[in-house]
Amino acid sequence: MHPLIFTALLAPLAPLVVALCHLRRLTIGQRILMVLSLFFLLNQGVGVCLTQLGISNYPLFHLHVIVETSVFGFLFWVEGVTFKGVKLQFGVSAVIALAGIANACCGEGMWNPPSTFLAAESTLMILVACLYFLKTYREMIVVRVEQEFLFWVSLGFLIFFAGTLLLSFTVDYILLLEDQVFFDVFLIRAFLIILTNICYAIGMSCKAHPQKS
């Protein structure tokens, strides 16, 4: 296995370990991310095992995307990110999660890659991250933003989902090309996963403090 892919597989360990080190003072949002990191780690691990056994791991990919979308939406809702007083992203991500389940069952099918759904997820997550940055920019929050948990989560979102947006929209096409192309593109994705998890790990080390506007 390529070292970069191996590191990417183990990358969710970083936020998980940092979270365990600061377990007592974690906010609800940080606890959610900790559980989510554990899920990513297990999901990816099982996915690798299935591939080694020659079984398709696309159902796990569907599960990954559905859980990721809904739980991250919930996390932003819990952390109180609203737009004009409305906690929109929770409702939207709940709808998208349901759409993901429908897509896996009777849309693209769970034995095919969730390409359309992946593109939708990436777009939504980029919007959620932008929403946070917009909120931070517009509101006069008197805290050091780089010491905020959500800042690092949003940065991780932007790095990963914006970085893989092109891949998300072209995954069907990439799969038709040579294996080497898919592998090379997947290496870029692996690098982004590592960066994202570093951001999550930094976010996990942030202390909770009230936001003063």
Next chain:
Amino acid sequence: MQGSSAEIVNIFLVSTAIILLLVVLVAFFIVIYQRRVMAQKVRMQEIEADAQRQKMAAIVDTQESERMRIARDLHDEVGAMLSTVKMSIKRAERKLAKEGIAHEGFDETCGLLDAAIGSVRAISHDLLPPSLETLGLAAALTQLADKTAQLSGLPFQCRAAAGLPRLPIRTELTLYRVVQELIANSLKHSQATERLLELGHDAQGLKIDFRDNGVGFDLVAIKGSSNGLGLRGMESRVDALGGSLNLQSAPGAGFAAQILLPV
């Protein structure tokens, strides 16, 4: 085919790099923006605090000027006038006595005038202790401690270091008033049996320490309540001079106050 595959990977690489760069730029911009907002807020708070301090200083200054004026007017004019009236009455009494005319009630009037002169003097001295102007803060506070010990019948030690620098009269007057209020509070609430006042100076500036062995109180609770108005007022007055007032107390642990004034 090999070339187009490499091109596709390159497109992915370049687009990812561009997106990453944009993301980093956005994050960097947000961080810088936040820092500026914070710096601006801190600056605004400093300006507000400074304006508040200047306002407080102006109020205290006006109050003290008015008190000084009233003290001088009472002493120099009302006091002098009452003394003149007393002398006139004495003169009239002597004249009436010489002419053999009855003059009952003159002694009583003179007694009342003496009491009035004494009251005027006491009020005038309370408003502006004469020793403060002539001898300075240390002497005035020593006198105040002696007077308090005499009135309360309880020990009150006052220790003043030699060579204390003289300060502008209004500064000394404000410090005198703050200590006066500390002593008044102690007499009123503390049930203390001993009090101590120390005046000293070092590289940091003038230092005034007041302590009693009274019942103490919950400082945080008192400061948060309407009863803490006096304490906050004292802090504001010292703050307006550019100094600081540090208070320490706890139930059963007495009370301590330290005034630090950079000179």
